[in-house]
Amino acid sequence: MRTRSAIHSLRRLLLLGACGLMLPAVSSAGLKLGLVAPLSGPASSLGEGMREGIEAHFAEINAGGGVHGRQLELLVRDDRYEPLRSAPETRGLIEEEEILASIGNVGTPTAIVTLPLHNRHQTLLYGAFTGAGGLRLAPPDRYVINYRASYVQETAAMVEGLLEAGIRPEELAFFTQNDGYGDAGYAGGISALKAHGFDDAESLPHGRYSRNSRNIHQGLATILQAPVAPRAIIIVGTYGPAADFIREARRDLPDVLFLNVSFVGSQALLDELDDMADGVIITQVVPPIDADLPAVTAYQAALERHARGAEPNFVSLEGYLAAALFVKGLEAAGPDPDREGVIDALLGLGEVDLGLGEPLRLGTGDHQASDGVWPTRIDGGRFEPVDWENLLR
Structure with a gap:
């Protein structure tokens, strides 16, 4: 027979789950990340490239057991490169899906309208496929971390x-x-x-x-x-x-x-x-896709295994490298990361060697990992x- 305290604990856990009070983005299925990008329309090649690169790296990580035992799940939404579509899609991912962070979102005009949402909900916009200055303020915006050069x-x-x-x-x-x-x-x-x-x-x-x-x-x-x-x-x-x-x-x-x-x-x-x-x-803003570098070799292998015959290109390479750095932050954040913890972990990485010939750098005063231009x-x-x-x- 269950004790009264055990029954009380069980009821409390059920109530917390029903009320949606569990940690955001953590579930039995894993860690949820969001990508809002053009998957149709005249800029669809950019969105597809970022998705392919990110998913290729996430597939590698998941095949190896995930991050601290949790699988990575990428929730993708199509905004057709239109700000009026990007804002509601982003809001849905943050508020309803309770993603841990946005990763690899494509575009400057779309970032302009979604950045206020990320700030309001204190949710990270990471590795956006844009070099716009609005995402590179001085001092840096806490809820924006960039991978690429401006x-x-x-x-x-x-x-x-x-x-x-x-x-x-x-x-x-x-x-x-x-x-x-x-x-x-x-x-x-x-x-x-x-x-x-x-x-x-x-x-x-x-x-x-x-x-x-x-x-x-x-x-x-x-x-x-x-x-x-x-x-x-x-x-x-x-x-x-x-x-x-x-x-x-x-x-x-x-x-x-x-x-x-x-x-x-x-x-x-x-x-x-x-x-x-x-x-x-x-x-x-990434090395040549045939460069003799460990990170590029790993990207090519991951794309071949997980991207259903997709050909290497600079866009998917950027998605892959951005995802690889993000996973380093997830690993440092521990087994139960929340939105603030992931940001703290990424900014605490300092120098990171991904196999690009030179280290990437992140810190509290530097929210852009790479300054490289090729x-x-x-x-x-x-x-x-x-x-x-x-x-x-």
Whole structure:
């Protein structure tokens, strides 16, 4: 016969479960993480890539017994790269599914509307696929931890390289998405030019296009009508409109250089451009997908085992590496992590060697793990390192 105290304890446990008062994101099924990203629509390649990379690493961890015996579960929601869809999907994951954290969410305009939700619910937004400055405040926002380098760092690498190649600041132009993403990349390029003493950067030609559209002609006309024909155009967009713009611009500017930030989706851009892709430059925030590095080798093996025949690409590699670092934080958080504990554990990691040649770093004053930028140039269907010094020869 059960004792009165035992019956009381059992009733209390049942009541706690019924009222939803158990620790968020911890269940018999495991630890729940959320991903809100475009899985359909014109930016779907980016969302699918992040999901493939994250799920490949989580599958590896789960096959080995999980984290402290708990399986990792990724709950994925499709926002089609539209802020009005991203906000309710994020709210549902945080409030109803009680995820431990968001991981790998795609996009700047979507992050702008979901960040207040993460702050209000004190839930981490980790490893977002964006380099926007709004997620890189000083001092850092407690509920934002980034994996990748910023758009400021990417465009700074472009400006540095172009000046080294012999292109003058006044010979640059910009073509950007007309929203927070395009604004972030453009601001980074302007800032880099001003750092080199070019005070008239805002007067450079700047064409724009609308998010989730391929209406590039007005933006192209703005650049073609500029008093100085550009020799290089920095593009801050997604792969579809970027490809359309490059194809059209080559007709009037056959010798111009086209440079894209990593968010463009490198493989998708190559696929869109096909035989017109040679010479296009893309800055990457992860190493080359064929690099002789332990982390990249592990990624390739995980993708082959768990991603149903998906081909390696820079987007899924970023998802995989971001997930690998996140798991380090989960391991440090102990067997029963809560939302605050995971943040504390990640920021307490310090230097972490994932097998990338250089350590990643996180701390209370540094919420961005990697500062690495790898400029690449498409050559014969491959992504090769850029030799800025000999670029124009």
